[in-house]
Amino acid sequence: MRVGLFVPCYVDAFHPEVGQATLELLERFGCEVDYPFDQTCCGQPMTNTGCHKESKATEELFVRNFKDYDYIVGPSGSCVNHVRNNFDAVEQTDDVKHVRTQTYELVEFLHDVLKVDGFPWAEFPHKVALHNNCNALRGLNIASMTELREKTFSKPRDLLGMVKGLELVDITRPDECCGFGGTFSVFEEAISARMGQDKARDQARAGAEYVTSSDSSCMMHQEGCAKRLNLPTKYIHIAQILNGEPV
Amino acid sequence: MSLEHQDAPTTPAGRTNDGAPASLTHGAGASVTMPPRGPEPQPRGAVVRGNRPIDQEEAAKRFMAAPEHLAMHDQRLWDLRQKRDRQKDTIEEWEELRQLASDIKTHTLTHLDTYLEQFEKNATANGVKVRWAKDAAEHNSIVAGILRSKNAKRLIKSKSMLTEECGFREAMAEAGVDVVETDLGERIQQLDNENPSHVVVPAVHKLRTDVAEVFSKTIGSDPNNSDVSYLTEQQREHTRPLILNADAGMTGCNFAVAETGSVVVCTNEGNADLSANTTGLHIVSVGIEKIIPNLNTLAVFVRMLSRSALGSPITQYTSHFRGPRRGAEMHIVIVDNGRTERLGMEKFWTSLKCIRCGACMNTCPVFRRSGGLSYGATYAGPIGLIIDPTFNRHKYSTLPFSSTMNGSCTNVCPVKINIHEQIASWRQVLAETHEIPAFKKTMMKAAGMLLASPKLYRASLPMADSALRYLPRFVIYNKMNTWTRGREMPHIPKETFHQWYKRTRGVNGKKK
Numbered sequence: 011m012r013v014g015l016f017v018p019c020y021v022d023a024f025h026p027e028v029g030q031a032t033l034e035l036l037e038r039f040g041c042e043v044d045y046p047f048d049q050t051c052c053g054q055p056m057t058n059t060g061c062h063k064e065s066k067a068t069e070e071l072f073v074r075n076f077k078d079y080d081y082i083v084g085p086s087g088s089c090v091n092h093v094r095n096n097f098d099a100v101e102q103t104d105d106v107k108h109v110r111t112q113t114y115e116l117v118e119f120l121h122d123v124l125k126v127d128g129f130p131w132a133e134f135p136h137k138v139a140l141h142n143n144c145n146a147l148r149g150l151n152i153a154s155m156t157e158l159r160e161k162t163f164s165k166p167r168d169l170l171g172m173v174k175g176l177e178l179v180d181i182t183r184p185d186e187c188c189g190f191g192g193t194f195s196v197f198e199e200a201i202s203a204r205m206g207q208d209k210a211r212d213q214a215r216a217g218a219e220y221v222t223s224s225d226s227s228c229m230m231h232q233e234g235c236a237k238r239l240n241l242p243t244k245y246i247h248i249a250q251i252l253n254g255e256p257v
Numbered sequence: 258m259s260l261e262h263q264d265a266p267t268t269p270a271g272r273t274n275d276g277a278p279a280s281l282t283h284g285a286g287a288s289v290t291m292p293p294r295g296p297e298p299q300p301r302g303a304v305v306r307g308n309r310p311i312d313q314e315e316a317a318k319r320f321m322a323a324p325e326h327l328a329m330h331d332q333r334l335w336d337l338r339q340k341r342d343r344q345k346d347t348i349e350e351w352e353e354l355r356q357l358a359s360d361i362k363t364h365t366l367t368h369l370d371t372y373l374e375q376f377e378k379n380a381t382a383n384g385v386k387v388r389w390a391k392d393a394a395e396h397n398s399i400v401a402g403i404l405r406s407k408n409a410k411r412l413i414k415s416k417s418m419l420t421e422e423c424g425f426r427e428a429m430a431e432a433g434v435d436v437v438e439t440d441l442g443e444r445i446q447q448l449d450n451e452n453p454s455h456v457v458v459p460a461v462h463k464l465r466t467d468v469a470e471v472f473s474k475t476i477g478s479d480p481n482n483s484d485v486s487y488l489t490e491q492q493r494e495h496t497r498p499l500i501l502n503a504d505a506g507m508t509g510c511n512f513a514v515a516e517t518g519s520v521v522v523c524t525n526e527g528n529a530d531l532s533a534n535t536t537g538l539h540i541v542s543v544g545i546e547k548i549i550p551n552l553n554t555l556a557v558f559v560r561m562l563s564r565s566a567l568g569s570p571i572t573q574y575t576s577h578f579r580g581p582r583r584g585a586e587m588h589i590v591i592v593d594n595g596r597t598e599r600l601g602m603e604k605f606w607t608s609l610k611c612i613r614c615g616a617c618m619n620t621c622p623v624f625r626r627s628g629g630l631s632y633g634a635t636y637a638g639p640i641g642l643i644i645d646p647t648f649n650r651h652k653y654s655t656l657p658f659s660s661t662m663n664g665s666c667t668n669v670c671p672v673k674i675n676i677h678e679q680i681a682s683w684r685q686v687l688a689e690t691h692e693i694p695a696f697k698k699t700m701m702k703a704a705g706m707l708l709a710s711p712k713l714y715r716a717s718l719p720m721a722d723s724a725l726r727y728l729p730r731f732v733i734y735n736k737m738n739t740w741t742r743g744r745e746m747p748h749i750p751k752e753t754f755h756q757w758y759k760r761t762r763g764v765n766g767k768k769k
């Protein structure tokens with residue numbers, strides 16, 4: 011199984027350790043993983059701002075980089091959701107369709123494709139609050155949603171449940187957006203920061219030592235808010251926990 | 258910050274009257290975090306400057322700077338969302354009902370001509386006089402004409418978003434008609450010269466101390482008594498005589514049933530019945546999208562409306578008005594006001610399915626922290642973001658950006674409008690028609706060019722310690738400073754993933 015490792019731009023720049031953990035984790039499960047060097051970004055920032063034409067060339071580059079892989083896996087629900095559900099600026103060729111359907115967010119790839127049944131190397135004896143990115147939740151459906159009447163499920167919870175010592179704690183508004191919202195975080199910074207601070211308080215009140223998510227973007231924002239509030243909560247990507255990294 | 262607005266020739270959104278008494282123009286003071294003593298002043302809505310794009314965030318900041326208002330508003334609406342969730346959980350076929358409701362609306366909106374004519378025919382047969390209005394002005398003039406013909410000087414009315422859309426109260430003031438709102442929340446808003454901030458709970462942004470202040474200035478209650486029972490009683494004592502001596506009554510319409518020619522109005526206060534039945538003249542304003550085929554389909558919507566809106570199984574009153582009472586008159590004005598045009602918009606026509614339950618507002622994290630008046634438009638919150646630009650693309654061009662597009666609104670919508678996707682579509686339409694700020698467009702063009710070229714992109718982040726410069730260029734350009742107003746900067750690692758990979762594994766990807 012040839013897997014193209016998709017490392018979103020902000021992970022590349024701010025959280026290289028998340029890319030490393032994703033790579034190592036996939037290799038632990040026997041995947042043949044390539045990192046295409048010419049990758050940049052998925053094009054979401056432009057599309058998110060309404061500038062579809064401006065994201066066309068970036069989307070085309072993405073497809074050129076990843077079209078030859080069986081699967082494309084990235085540690086970010088938001089970016090993967092963009093590729094799978096919003097890659098509309100490019101002409102819908104067979105390559106584009108292949109890339110759209112074969113791009114997976116790490117958690118769903120482990121859960122649905124590799125169907126992993128354990129992380130024997132992983133131990134995390136801490137109280138952890140889970141944050142599901144809104145695109146991963148409502149776009150990729152990695153968990154059931156509180157707004158809908160549906161059977162309860164959660165792919166990230168299933169995976170975290172296999173980690174020794176890890177204790178999940180519940181926050182009061184689990185589905186509430188943390189306010190990152192891509193370019194929203196800078197164009198509407200006041201509301202964005204307020205939402206993030208409310209989220210960070212909710213997590214701290216729940217007694218979480220750590221917050222984890224399959225998306226670093228939300229956590230980068232939440233961590234910044236928590237620090238501003240002098241909260242001791244730490245933020246760690248789910249790939250690092252599942253990869254059994256010491257903290 | 259907002260004190261400068263006091264002297265500017267501006268009107269805070271929701272203030273329907275330029276000549277509001279000076280004592281009421283305390284909105285400017287809301288940016289001051291806390292007064293030395295006494296209740297926290299009510300933050301006012303967006304500053305409306307003619308046709309200029311609304312600055313929703315500016316108003317939201319003032320709302321968030323009022324901690325008591327913010328906490329109450331957020332918690333109150335979140336409670337409604339939770340009650341709604343509990344109701345949803347009691348109904349096994351909830352998701353089927355949503356689909357059914359959505360399908361019924363699709364069917365009706367795609368056969369609108371047939372159903373509207375059927376409705377007109379049946380209502381006329383019931384003894385109702387039906388009139389058609391193409392826009393707000395025509396609606397107001399038809400109603401003014403009916404009132405004039407009856408020499409009616411005082412009109413009591415129940416809550417109707419359509420009349421808000423039509424600027425109805427101002428038009429009636431010009432026509433010399435005294436309008437009295439019979440919905441308590443709407444009455445509070447009327448007395449305070451503000452628009453409703455929410456389609457279901459119009460005064461939800463007000464603390465009871467705000468209401469005490471409004472009542473003390475308008476109906477003479479004790480300014481220091483904010484006891485809820487006291488305030489309600491004062492209002493009742495003041496308004497009942499006005500209602501009982503009114504000349505005409507008016508209601509909106511939740512559902513217009515084509516099969517029976519009847520209109521259905523849902524209230525919790527019974528004030529639609531009061532408005533309709535107290536006088537000998539009942540006028541109903543109906544938007545063309547309110548039509549549904551028959552009583553069977555009505556049942557679907559009645560099951561969903563109040564559950565979605567307030568988390569109660571049903572409204573206290575579901576009133577069916579079929580025709581005039583003996584000796585009385587009933588008129589229905591069917592209003593287009595931009596709806597036909599919206600129906601022709603490929604990406605946005607399903608917004609006409611909206612039954613005005615407000616569930617999208619209750620769940621919206623931006624709305625709960627901003628207050629409905631921050632949107633400076635008739636319709637606030639998620640549904641407003643996709644409807645308002647159909648009325649005025651320039652003035653409301655900023656609104657679709659007041660969202661994180663998290664999608665919760667779409668999930669709670671009882672008629673399954675894909676609200677967050679339409680918000681995204683509006684951003685695209687606005688960007689393509691030059692209705693987004695030039696700096697955003699320039700920034701996105703630059704980002705698009707940079708990100709399409711691996712060479713340029715890598716060159717823009719050559720050194721580890723320049724990652725700080727990298728983020729501004731790519732995501733936020735020179736607006737970086739906004740990040741740190743409410744947050745700390747992310748930690749900057751020594752090397753990028755790209756550099757790490759190259760260093761440890763080489764260009765061919767083999768482990769070193």
